[in-house]
Amino acid sequence: MNNLLTIKLYVRDANKQGIxxxxxxxxxxxxxxxxxxxxxxxxxxxxxxxxxxxLPNAHYDIxxxxxxxxxxxxxxxxxxxxxxxxxxxxGLSKPIKNYISTRELRIVDLEDKPVxxxxxxxxxxxxxxxxxxxADGKKKIKSLVGxxxxxxxxxxxxxxxxxxxxxxxxxxxxxxxFRLKMPIHQHQPTxxxxxxxxxxxxxxxxTNGITVTQLKLIFTTATLDHxxxxxxxxxxxxxxxxxxxxxxxxxxxxxxxRETGSTMVGRxxxxxxxxxxxxxTLLGYYIHHPSEAPIDHGHAEIIANKxxxxxxxxxxxxxxxxxxxxxxxxxxxxxxxxxxxxYHSFTQGYSDLWSDGADFEAHPELLExxxxxxxxxxxxxxxxxxxxxxxxxxxxxxxxxPAVVDSITAIVNHGELGHPGATERRTNVAFAYGVxx
Numbered sequence: 199m200n201n202l203l204t205i206k207l208y209v210r211d212a213n214k215q216g217i218x219x220x221x222x223x224x225x226x227x228x229x230x231x232x233x234x235x236x237x238x239x240x241x242x243x244x245x246x247x248x249x250x251x252x253l254p255n256a257h258y259d260i261x262x263x264x265x266x267x268x269x270x271x272x273x274x275x276x277x278x279x280x281x282x283x284x285x286x287x288x289g290l291s292k293p294i295k296n297y298i299s300t301r302e303l304r305i306v307d308l309e310d311k312p313v314x315x316x317x318x319x320x321x322x323x324x325x326x327x328x329x330x331x332x333a334d335g336k337k338k339i340k341s342l343v344g345x346x347x348x349x350x351x352x353x354x355x356x357x358x359x360x361x362x363x364x365x366x367x368x369x370x371x372x373x374x375x376f377r378l379k380m381p382i383h384q385h386q387p388t389x390x391x392x393x394x395x396x397x398x399x400x401x402x403x404x405t406n407g408i409t410v411t412q413l414k415l416i417f418t419t420a421t422l423d424h425x426x427x428x429x430x431x432x433x434x435x436x437x438x439x440x441x442x443x444x445x446x447x448x449x450x451x452x453x454x455x456r457e458t459g460s461t462m463v464g465r466x467x468x469x470x471x472x473x474x475x476x477x478x479t480l481l482g483y484y485i486h487h488p489s490e491a492p493i494d495h496g497h498a499e500i501i502a503n504k505x506x507x508x509x510x511x512x513x514x515x516x517x518x519x520x521x522x523x524x525x526x527x528x529x530x531x532x533x534x535x536x537x538x539x540x541y542h543s544f545t546q547g548y549s550d551l552w553s554d555g556a557d558f559e560a561h562p563e564l565l566e567x568x569x570x571x572x573x574x575x576x577x578x579x580x581x582x583x584x585x586x587x588x589x590x591x592x593x594x595x596x597x598x599x600p601a602v603v604d605s606i607t608a609i610v611n612h613g614e615l616g617h618p619g620a621t622e623r624r625t626n627v628a629f630a631y632g633v634x635x
Contacts, residue, residue: 218242
């Protein structure tokens with residue numbers, strides 16, 4: 199919306215030190231949006247600043263995370279007054295060193311069984327520490343809010359296997375535990391540091407599985423680490439994810455290639471790069487309001503809130519109810535899940551497949567990180583149907599012909615049918631089939 203006010207917050211601790219990556223929550227408590235139920239969470243930048251786009255003539259409640267890991271009220275700002283200031287100070291009651299999280303690192307194999315005595319390397323505040331999990335595959339780890347922790351799993355010969363970086367920015371402490379997988383396809387615990395083994399873990403994929411080498415041919419600029427995470431997620435679950443035949447895999451990855459490009463990264467939809475021509479040919483709002491396209495071109499948030507806003511036909515279809523929902527629930531993940539309804543549906547259906555209790559309506563940004571960016575595509579693949587009640591994977595059983603690909607494209611993004619995007623999907627699927635067979 200053009201009448202939104204730009205307001206900057208400065209988050210600092212009791213020592214008046216700006217805090218990077220610190221989460222704050224906000225909610226309208228008076229004004230036109232006082233009945234807004236959605237609570238928005240944002241994270242401060244490297245210097246401690248958070249920029250908000252808020253409605254005028256309203257009061258906005260700011261909550262911060264406490265040392266107990268829950269959010270509590272900190273300040274109420276008048277949006278008109280705050281917009282006239284350089285920034286509004288949001289002060290914490292204690293020094294940043296008090297905001298410590300204790301979480302559990304759990305290392306499992308690809309069958310989700312604990313890997314006993316597994317070695318790992320932990321990098322935190324620039325220091326490297328070598329440790330070993332217990333016989334249950336678990337270890338307690340403490341970290342400071344906002345500070346990244348990098349954990350790299352090691353084989354008995356100290357060669358690196360898998361790595362991931364975590365940052366404590368959530369109040370859901372118990373749900374924010376570290377969980378890493380060793381690429382072992384049958385449960386085979388590693389040995390203690392001083393007990394060398396003559397039988398190292400097997401890295402051979404299961405029958406009908408996929409390899410990093412194959413994916414690299416399809417997603418040419420993706421990192422090997424990222425592709426390894428994809429392989430580790432899919433190979434143990436081929437039947438569960440309905441990716442157990444060449445036709446299914448080709449259609450799945452070919453469609454993703456169109457959505458993510460060669461990186462296979464499920465970033466948020468970049469509407470700001472849409473040309474005026476694209477806006478007026480693909481997005482319904484601008485097809486009916488072409489004069490606004492040259493003005494809005496390059497302004498991603500404005501475009502999203504118009505194209506997917508609650509007053510647009512597409513926004514109504516997507517279940518967007520509040521001002522700002524178009525931007526908040528823009529396309530994310532490897533299948534570009536879009537709209538509040540789909541974020542809500544994904545959250546509801548997620549627990550049927552996975553057990554970590556992620557909430558994508560409350561935390562839509564989760565769809566931009568692994569494993570959620572991939573799992574959103576898997577959920578779509580498993581649940582979405584056409585008007586004949588055929589799932590994507592069922593349609594894929596028909597092969598990789600243009601007609602079959604188009605039938606799946608009609609579910610993924612029917613607006614591309616008849617446009618170059620649909621042709622690209624056909625090419626991607628055909629190429630993927632050649633790679634995966």
